[in-house]
Amino acid sequence: MSNTDSFIEEVTEEVRRDKLFALMRKWGWLAGLIIFGLVGGAAYNEWSKARAQAQAQAFGDAVLAGLAGDANPTLLEELPTADANQELVKTLLLASTGAVDGADRAETAAALQALAETDGLPPLYRQLALLKAQMSGGTGDGARDTRILEELATPGTPFRPLAIEQQALRQLEAGNASGAITLLQQLLEEPGATDTLRRRALQVIVALGGNPTPA
Template sequence: MMVKKRTVFCGYAQPFPGWHRLGRRFMVRQRKWRRFYVSETDSFLEEVTEEVRRDKMIKTMRRNAPFLIGAVVLLIGGIGVNEYLKASARAEAEATGDAMMAALTAEDAADRAAGLQALVAEGGDAEVLARMQLAAVQAREGDREAAIDTLRAVQGGSGVDTRYADIAAMKIAMLLQGQDTVAERRALLENLSLAGHPLQDLALEQMAALALEQGDTEAALADLTRIVESPTASSSGRSRATQLIIALGGELPEQETGADLLPTDG
């Protein structure tokens, strides 16, 4: 008697042939359904999470809205104030420049002095320049004492830029020339003749002239030699110093040549 062999699928005896194919189809469909269910669950969780995040963001914005609006208002207001201050400063500078030009171009010296004195009285950034120009007008008109007093106000003024103070000191020393103020002139010029000072060469020329006034030829030659040896001396200043050294009977430094004896423009 023949025994019918049963089909085995996944370790279990199958009731009839072809059953394993039905089992595979069922398992495939079950996996597909599981993937679909998991996908739908993930999508739902993502939507819920996004809604929660959006609600939190809205609550945060509502809570911080006054601060954000205040920051924007302050920013816009700061920009407006800054632009207003710039425009005011520009207008003030233009007005001061116009007043300075009007004073300098006046035909009468008294009008020039009056315009510059008005700018000095106003103060501000143009005060120093107005004093320098006023001193020049006073010196041209022969009022040397008034010019010196005006320059002293620049030289000893608080908060005055060092460059303007040094220029004022140089002008004072030049205006004091010919007066019985040798010690003061020498003190002013010695500070300006230090090595590396922008006015070193001009100060050395004035010191040489002061030494010649006192009859000290050796000191004058020493100052003139410093000009000739100075790497910052202009060609015209070096030429003048060279000619004075020769006129005083001094000896030129070894590096000097005949080309330096020729006068140059400037």
């Protein structure tokens, strides 16, 4: 390669570098802005996911506490909800704890029963409202309450174990200890029953003089 060719290549390369530096000076801020946006967007996305997960966990814990009957009304009122379904469940739990207008058990049961009969209510929430109404004393109509509990205790329904426990309690209220023991024994063998529910069933069976045979 001649000295002339080498000189031309060096000049060409220098021109290229000058053009590149000029482009960087002109548009470098835009590239930096794009990179900042991508990094910031990814960070915000991760933060949003973590926040949503924390809210969902808190809401789930509140639901479990409400089902167990030891929910704190004040904490429930302050609990944030992410959508209409969570707001509905929150209303259910507040009603079931008697936190709405200081309602007594009869008023609470009536409010929950009315909520269960709302048009368009998703089946899961309808069954939850019915269950909580029964746990608050029921409708006052024994035959109607029996039909409701039979529906809730149908195999495959989400709250079957709790409904069976309520059926056993109704048998006790009616003075039918053997019927209550039979239902509680059935509860011990129910796959969906929690350990807490099984312990309660065992304690009542023993208190009634039965002979529990845990599954």
